[in-house]
Amino acid sequence: MKHNNQVYNNALDLIGNTPLIKLNKITADFKGHYFAKVEAFNPGHSSKDRIALYIIEQAEKQGVLKPGDTIIETTSGNTGFSLAMVSIIKGYKCILAVSSKSSADKIDMLKTMGAQVYVCPAHVPADDPKSYYEVAKRLHKETPGSVYINQYFNALNIDAHYQSTGPEIWKQTNGKITHLVACSGTGGTISGTAKYLKEQNPDIKILGVDAYGSVLKKYHETREFDEKEIYPYRIEGLGKNLIPTATEFDVIDSFVKVTDAESALTAREIAKTEGLFVGYTSGAAMQAIKQLQEDDVFSENDLIVVIFPDHGSRYMSKVYSDKWMEEQGFLDEDVVKETKDIQF
Numbered sequence: 001m002k003h004n005n006q007v008y009n010n011a012l013d014l015i016g017n018t019p020l021i022k023l024n025k026i027t028a029d030f031k032g033h034y035f036a037k038v039e040a041f042n043p044g045h046s047s048k049d050r051i052a053l054y055i056i057e058q059a060e061k062q063g064v065l066k067p068g069d070t071i072i073e074t075t076s077g078n079t080g081f082s083l084a085m086v087s088i089i090k091g092y093k094c095i096l097a098v099s100s101k102s103s104a105d106k107i108d109m110l111k112t113m114g115a116q117v118y119v120c121p122a123h124v125p126a127d128d129p130k131s132y133y134e135v136a137k138r139l140h141k142e143t144p145g146s147v148y149i150n151q152y153f154n155a156l157n158i159d160a161h162y163q164s165t166g167p168e169i170w171k172q173t174n175g176k177i178t179h180l181v182a183c184s185g186t187g188g189t190i191s192g193t194a195k196y197l198k199e200q201n202p203d204i205k206i207l208g209v210d211a212y213g214s215v216l217k218k219y220h221e222t223r224e225f226d227e228k229e230i231y232p233y234r235i236e237g238l239g240k241n242l243i244p245t246a247t248e249f250d251v252i253d254s255f256v257k258v259t260d261a262e263s264a265l266t267a268r269e270i271a272k273t274e275g276l277f278v279g280y281t282s283g284a285a286m287q288a289i290k291q292l293q294e295d296d297v298f299s300e301n302d303l304i305v306v307i308f309p310d311h312g313s314r315y316m317s318k319v320y321s322d323k324w325m326e327e328q329g330f331l332d333e334d335v336v337k338e339t340k341d342i343q344f
């Protein structure tokens with residue numbers, strides 16, 4: 001067991017430098033060597049700690065943020081949690097407009113961290129006055145001394161990962177990484193990390209993960225926004241119904257689409273095989289690896305890094321609830337049988 005005897009000034013000092021953990025069982029029959037960048041080890045339990053701290057500190061440096069000012073954002077939960085955490089430690093107010101698709105636990109957590117939360121309907125167009133984008137914009141206009149983080153359209157989101165996630169992965173793999181597999185929501189994680197890695201070695205392949213119901217994959221292939229690609233889906237934080245400028249499509253080699261059901265089952269499988277309790281999109285990223293492996297994309301000597309963006313505890317009422325899984329029709333017969341067979 002590794003011990004860390006260091007003492008920290010506050011939780012912010014623990015952001016970043018997350019571990020790269022070898023995957024052993026779930027990839028046992030696959031070609032290549034697999035490692036997960038487990039972002040749940042951040043103090044706010046997700047990769048979004050990185051952008052929250054980075055963007056707020058850039059605003060401080062530019063003199064835009066003064067003590068007592070307000071941070072405003074739209075968020076599926078993780079960015080909100082990280083912003084609320086950084087705001088509390090640094091002495092800012094935090095207002096969050098969140099999608100009604102977000103889990104109840106996530107919304108409760110944001111409130112616990114001192115944020116003021118506005119829950120907005122998920123399935124309205126982005127330009128609808130009730131959408132979380134429009135609500136955040138309005139709140140920003142109405143609140144003097146406020147900063148709108150705007151993660152989908154903020155280049156600093158990419159920079160945060162260019163400065164931290166990319167260099168960490170390069171160092172942790174001694175420059176031997178051949179493939180990066182990462183989910184794309186705002187696109188900040190994949191774009192910033194990819195930009196850094198491709199500067200070190202342009203041969204590294206960057207494989208993005210998108211959801212069925214999202215426009216990203218089609219846009220990457222055609223550079224056209226195809227509304228027909230858009231329909232409701234369950235995975236939170238993955239894919240999008242618009243094209244974020246925080247995604248640099250040119251540094252991504254290709255996208256893989258994954259389903260709600262397979263991603264959820266794979267998230268559960270990661271817990272059962274690797275003992276890593278990770279979120280829904282970690283299941284999505286691992287599911288993408290399974291599909292890529294089936295398509296024979298990887299070779300024996302490849303070193304594949306997959307980003308696991310957040311922690312499983314945020315999905316207790318969803319992916320990790322048998323009831324929810326059954327209601328969605330996601331539990332395959334064997335899993336349902338296994339659960340029902342247990343008698344107390």
Ligand code: PMP
Nearest residue numbers: 184185186187188189237281309
């Ligand atoms: N997974 C989860 C759980 C997320 O909340 C997000 C952010 N929306 C992502 C993946 C995707 O990360 P990014 O926004 O950097 O593309």
